[in-house]
Amino acid sequence: MRNATASAAPDRTPHKRAAIAGEFARVRAHSLALAAPLSAEDQCVQSMPDASPTKWHLAHTSWFFEAMVLCQYLPAHQPFDRRFFNLFNSYYESLGPRHPRPQRGLLTRPDAATVRAYRTHVDAAMGSFIATADAATWQAAASLVVLGLHHEQQHQELILADILHAMSCNPLLPAVAPAAAALSLAGAAPPQRWLRHEGGIAEIGHTGGDFAFDNEQPRHRVLLRPFEIAHRLVTCGEWLAFIDDGGYLDPALWLSDGWALVQAQGWRAPAYWIAQGDPRAPGPGWKVFTLEGQRPLEDAAPVIHLSFYEAAAYAQWAGARLPTEFEWEAAGALGGMIQLTGHAWQWTRSSYDPYPGYRPWAGAAGEYNGKFMVGQMVLRGGSLATPAGHARPTYRNFFPPAARWQFSGLRLARDLAC
Numbered sequence: 573m574r575n576a577t578a579s580a581a582p583d584r585t586p587h588k589r590a591a592i593a594g595e596f597a598r599v600r601a602h603s604l605a606l607a608a609p610l611s612a613e614d615q616c617v618q619s620m621p622d623a624s625p626t627k628w629h630l631a632h633t634s635w636f637f638e639a640m641v642l643c644q645y646l647p648a649h650q651p652f653d654r655r656f657f658n659l660f661n662s663y664y665e666s667l668g669p670r671h672p673r674p675q676r677g678l679l680t681r682p683d684a685a686t687v688r689a690y691r692t693h694v695d696a697a698m699g700s701f702i703a704t705a706d707a708a709t710w711q712a713a714a715s716l717v718v719l720g721l722h723h724e725q726q727h728q729e730l731i732l733a734d735i736l737h738a739m740s741c742n743p744l745l746p747a748v749a750p751a752a753a754a755l756s757l758a759g760a761a762p763p764q765r766w767l768r769h770e771g772g773i774a775e776i777g778h779t780g781g782d783f784a785f786d787n788e789q790p791r792h793r794v795l796l797r798p799f800e801i802a803h804r805l806v807t808c809g810e811w812l813a814f815i816d817d818g819g820y821l822d823p824a825l826w827l828s829d830g831w832a833l834v835q836a837q838g839w840r841a842p843a844y845w846i847a848q849g850d851p852r853a854p855g856p857g858w859k860v861f862t863l864e865g866q867r868p869l870e871d872a873a874p875v876i877h878l879s880f881y882e883a884a885a886y887a888q889w890a891g892a893r894l895p896t897e898f899e900w901e902a903a904g905a906l907g908g909m910i911q912l913t914g915h916a917w918q919w920t921r922s923s924y925d926p927y928p929g930y931r932p933w934a935g936a937a938g939e940y941n942g943k944f945m946v947g948q949m950v951l952r953g954g955s956l957a958t959p960a961g962h963a964r965p966t967y968r969n970f971f972p973p974a975a976r977w978q979f980s981g982l983r984l985a986r987d988l989a990c
């Protein structure tokens with residue numbers, strides 16, 4: 573690999589070494605816990621180009637620390653295997669060539685045990701680095717260590733989304749994470765209430781201090797028109813009404829690109845919904861394939877595994893629209909919205925664009941977010957698969973509008989007369 577400079581965020585958090593060492597151990601252990609129910613075969617499979625094998629996620633998150641921190645700031649560091657810099661670099665042009673993403677599932681070697689050994693090697697080196705780096709080196713590298721932990725948490729959610737997609741391709745519909753997440757709400761969903769926002773100038777974006785990605789900054793002012801936003805997410809029961817009313821059959825509800833996908837892909841329900849009569853899931857009524865295996869559809873549960881196009885079509889059908897990411901953030905700050913996190917990432921009507929004055933981080937970390945700011949939509953909130961403590965009100969998730977394999981749902985909004 574080239575010796576790229578990899579200085580990161582202008583993060584002014586005092587980097588307490590002991591606290592970061594503890595967080596490092598906790599986050600790294602959680603990745604292994606997510607992989608624990610999976611066999612070596614499970615961990616090698618890649619079900620589509622957009623998804624990655626569990627084993628690759630475990631190795632790539634280790635590569636991140638090795639390439640961004642150890643190779644930059646610890647001259648004596650001995651890489652576990654230099655060939656891994658090619659295998660497990662994701663998309664960092666400044667850090668050298670890489671194995672093609674659609675072919676990650678062909679990497680039967682290194683095997684799962686070797687990837688575990690790679691993690692152990694990186695953990696030991698990082699532990700030593702955090703404990704013994706001199707003050708100037710630590711000052712330069714600490715924000716990259718913190719970035720590496722938030723990066724690994726993002727991959728923890730991807731581990732679950734990607735293995736769910738892989739298992740959905742298996743007619744046995746295996747449960748892979750029996751205790752990963754409870755999809756149901758307690759009891760019935762409360763009747764939807766509309767929360768009124770008078771509009772005006774809203775302050776949007778992260779204020780600094782704690783960690784935030786570069787794409788959440790700088791904080792800036794946005795002018796909002798008066799609007800209302802739903803206090804909760806759209807439920808599976810409500811989505812059934814959309815299906816029963818011919819929502820997937822009426823082009824008038826759909827954006828042009830979305831309608832083309834409905835036709836080409838034969839969409840008739842959210843991803844992972846299983847219609848009555850499907851031989852994989854006998855019995856009456858709709859089923860849903862989840863990390864816990866197939867389950868009866870629960871009317872009160874927030875609907876997930878939607879594309880942006882489906883979310884937008886539903887909003888059209890419901891006489892509403894999707895909120896902009898700015899409306900979502902401003903209304904969330906006022907209180908009253910429930911299910912902000914812990915259920916579904918919420919599609920917004922906002923393109924993933926740089927905030928005014930946005931500057932990518934310096935060095936290789938500058939490739940983290942900025943170069944993806946075209947052709948994608950912003951999702952806000954957090955899902956049942958998002959690691960605890962990872963999401964925050966200014967967090968900007970983003971995916972292409974056709975993506976359905978994420979834990980993505982929606983919350984409605986609508987205009988108020990000025």
Ligand SMILES: [Fe+2]
Pocket residue numbers: 632662723727
């Ligand atoms: Fe990554």
